[in-house]
Amino acid sequence: MSLLQIEKLTRNFGGLSAVSNVSLAVEEHELVGLIGPNGAGKTTLFNVLTGVYTPSSGRVMFQKGDKSIELSKLPPYKITRMGVARTFQNIRLFKELSVLDNVKIAMNHEARYGLFGALFRIGQYFKSEALIEEKAHAFLKEVNLDELAETKAKNLPYGKQRQLEIARALATGAKLLFLDEPAAGMNPQETHALTSFIKEIKEKMNLTIVLIEHDMSLVMEICERIFVLDYGKLIASGTPDEIKNNPRVIEAYLGDEVEL
Amino acid sequence: MKNVLNKRNLITLVIIGVLFFVVQLLIKERIITAYMRSNIYWIGIYIILGLSLNMIIGITGQLSLGHAGFMSIGAFAAAVVLKTNPTLTGLFIGIGIGVLISLAVSFVVAVPTLRLKGDYLAIATLGVAEIIRIVLNNLSVTGGASGISNIKMLMSWPLLYTFVILTIFLTHNFKNSAIGRACISIKEDEIAAEAMGINTTKYKVIAFMFGAALAAMAGSLFSTTYYIVKPDSFGVNTSINILILVVFGGMGSLSGTIIATFIIGLVNIVLQPYAEIRMILYALILIIVMIFRPQGLLGSQELSTKLLPNFKWKRKEKSS
Ligand SMILES: Nc1ncnc2c1ncn2[C@@H]1O[C@H](COP(=O)(O)OP(=O)(O)OP(=O)(O)O)[C@@H](O)[C@H]1O
Ligand SMILES: [Mg+2]
Numbered sequence: 239m240s241l242l243q244i245e246k247l248t249r250n251f252g253g254l255s256a257v258s259n260v261s262l263a264v265e266e267h268e269l270v271g272l273i274g275p276n277g278a279g280k281t282t283l284f285n286v287l288t289g290v291y292t293p294s295s296g297r298v299m300f301q302k303g304d305k306s307i308e309l310s311k312l313p314p315y316k317i318t319r320m321g322v323a324r325t326f327q328n329i330r331l332f333k334e335l336s337v338l339d340n341v342k343i344a345m346n347h348e349a350r351y352g353l354f355g356a357l358f359r360i361g362q363y364f365k366s367e368a369l370i371e372e373k374a375h376a377f378l379k380e381v382n383l384d385e386l387a388e389t390k391a392k393n394l395p396y397g398k399q400r401q402l403e404i405a406r407a408l409a410t411g412a413k414l415l416f417l418d419e420p421a422a423g424m425n426p427q428e429t430h431a432l433t434s435f436i437k438e439i440k441e442k443m444n445l446t447i448v449l450i451e452h453d454m455s456l457v458m459e460i461c462e463r464i465f466v467l468d469y470g471k472l473i474a475s476g477t478p479d480e481i482k483n484n485p486r487v488i489e490a491y492l493g494d495e496v497e498l
Numbered sequence: 499m500k501n502v503l504n505k506r507n508l509i510t511l512v513i514i515g516v517l518f519f520v521v522q523l524l525i526k527e528r529i530i531t532a533y534m535r536s537n538i539y540w541i542g543i544y545i546i547l548g549l550s551l552n553m554i555i556g557i558t559g560q561l562s563l564g565h566a567g568f569m570s571i572g573a574f575a576a577a578v579v580l581k582t583n584p585t586l587t588g589l590f591i592g593i594g595i596g597v598l599i600s601l602a603v604s605f606v607v608a609v610p611t612l613r614l615k616g617d618y619l620a621i622a623t624l625g626v627a628e629i630i631r632i633v634l635n636n637l638s639v640t641g642g643a644s645g646i647s648n649i650k651m652l653m654s655w656p657l658l659y660t661f662v663i664l665t666i667f668l669t670h671n672f673k674n675s676a677i678g679r680a681c682i683s684i685k686e687d688e689i690a691a692e693a694m695g696i697n698t699t700k701y702k703v704i705a706f707m708f709g710a711a712l713a714a715m716a717g718s719l720f721s722t723t724y725y726i727v728k729p730d731s732f733g734v735n736t737s738i739n740i741l742i743l744v745v746f747g748g749m750g751s752l753s754g755t756i757i758a759t760f761i762i763g764l765v766n767i768v769l770q771p772y773a774e775i776r777m778i779l780y781a782l783i784l785i786i787v788m789i790f791r792p793q794g795l796l797g798s799q800e801l802s803t804k805l806l807p808n809f810k811w812k813r814k815e816k817s818s
Contacts, residue, residue, distance in 0.1 A: 286709070351676070
């Protein structure tokens with residue numbers, strides 16, 4: 239069984255089929271790319287996969303241990319609890335909060351006390367808070383952001399914000415990550431640093447990653463397989479070399495400035 | 499338990515104790531007059547109201563325009579009980595009943611409205627506060643439109659101080675917990691919060707009910723301070739007055755709300771003789787603040803003993 243199985247997924251907005259009858263599967267520990275021209279439905283697909291939108295039809299199955307879970311029936315926060323997390327095309331950090339607090343919020347499920355524990359600081363409160371603090375710092379060390387722990391997210395340089403967003407998604411304990419244009423707006427050095435960061439965390443934390451990206455050199459360099467969407471439909475899938483030479487893909491991108 | 503008895507907490511405890519005894523002494527020596535005392539009670543009750551609304555608006559980012567409605571529930575619950583049982587026990591029973599009713603009403607309002615994203619809560623709370631007011635206006639146990647008068651006056655500095663400190667303790671703990679962080683993440687970005695595994699509806703409901711319960715408590719204290727309650731004292735004007743404290747002090751800043759309440763309490767005293775122009779000046783001051791500090795006095799920052807060990811001394815002077 240594949241880790242993620244998308245079956246005949248459709249999402250309509252009025253008369254528009256932003257995602258149209260898409261079926262695909264992602265295997266454990268893969269790094270796959272999702273590409274396509276602007277408006278092809280890539281972000282919409284992520285939004286359906288993470289529960290922001292419900293599918294108009296079709297379903298999404300996720301393998302957790304030996305259980306098969308229908309993600310498309312769950313609200314976003316429960317999908318995250320299953321070990322599936324994402325980043326956003328237009329960064330959505332908790333801007334006014336520190337890097338540390340951004341990560342702590344992702345680790346909120348680790349708290350072992352309820353409302354009364356919080357209000358009166360009884361039970362596991364102190365132990366639990368100390369543990370979360372320690373885990374958050376350890377996690378930030380692992381993703382090389384610990385020196386910036388006290389910095390407000392909005393004051394980070396752009397590249398670091400993107401990096402923090404990935405780190406925050408990981409801090410939820412996710413094993414499957416959806417990254418929506420992680421290199422958008424980055425200069426070549428930042429893109430390079432990000433590429434090695436993604437590779438590094440993937441190996442270190444045994445992740446499965448699906449990433450949307452317009453930067454073709456990045457996609458071709460790190461993705462093992464690539465899916466191509468156009469007008470909501472899956473028009474091709476295969477290795478980077480196969481995709482580069484696929485006539486339908488070339489046609490879809492015709493007129494775009496993207497170099498394949 | 500070394501966490502509890504660290505240096506910071508000890509300093510805070512000492513400040514809390516000193517402030518209490520200084521004001522107590524000033525009252526005993528009659529340096530603080532009965533008129534001043536009534537103003538101090540006003541400030542204390544509004545600190546509780548401001549802090550409670552801050553949980554909803556400042557911490558969780560949900561606009562509520564009906565806070566006075568929950569206040570009135572507590573006010574009438576205490577008034578009714580105090581009529582038959584004019585003792586501290588009666589007051590505590592009244593507070594308990596008010597808090598329970600307030601929790602029930604806020605739950606009924608919150609669950610359908612807070613599942614939605616957007617400012618539906620503002621409209622719903624506005625409506626609910628009006629419904630509460632109209633119900634009270636027509637309810638015979640609460641005296642209808644004329645309300646309840648000659649309520650046993652049990653308010654005292656120790657009583658007020660206990661409840662204010664309790665509220666600061668609870669709201670501070672709420673804010674600085676995993677629950678508080680969840681609420682803050684909702685204010686920052688609801689979609690991102692949900693994507694981080696936060697059950698946003700649950701935390702919005704918790705924050706709203708917590709705020710509503712504290713407001714009811716403040717309402718009960720109001721009854722026993724001013725010995726008369728009328729449904730029309732808890733209209734939208736009162737809700738806006740509470741909202742102003744939160745906006746003026748800074749959304750999400752507890753110390754900001756406290757300072758703002760002091761300042762507005764003092765302004766009220768100073769402007770007392772000029773009743774006609776009081777509202778105009780009041781509005782003017784707010785407009786000026788909003789122009790020069792739109793984020794409120796403290797923004798979302800807190801003053802703490804860690805940053806400014808002398809700060810709370812100033813508060814003592816202001817209240818004396
Ligand atoms: N909430 C919505 N309501 C209506 N239409 C929408 C909505 N979200 C997306 N769309 C439409 O669906 C189509 C696909 O949009 P989507 O954002 O998924 O594209 P994309 O592949 O991510 O593009 P880009 O590369 O520009 O990010 C677009 O035509 C878009 O206008
Ligand atoms: Mg997109």
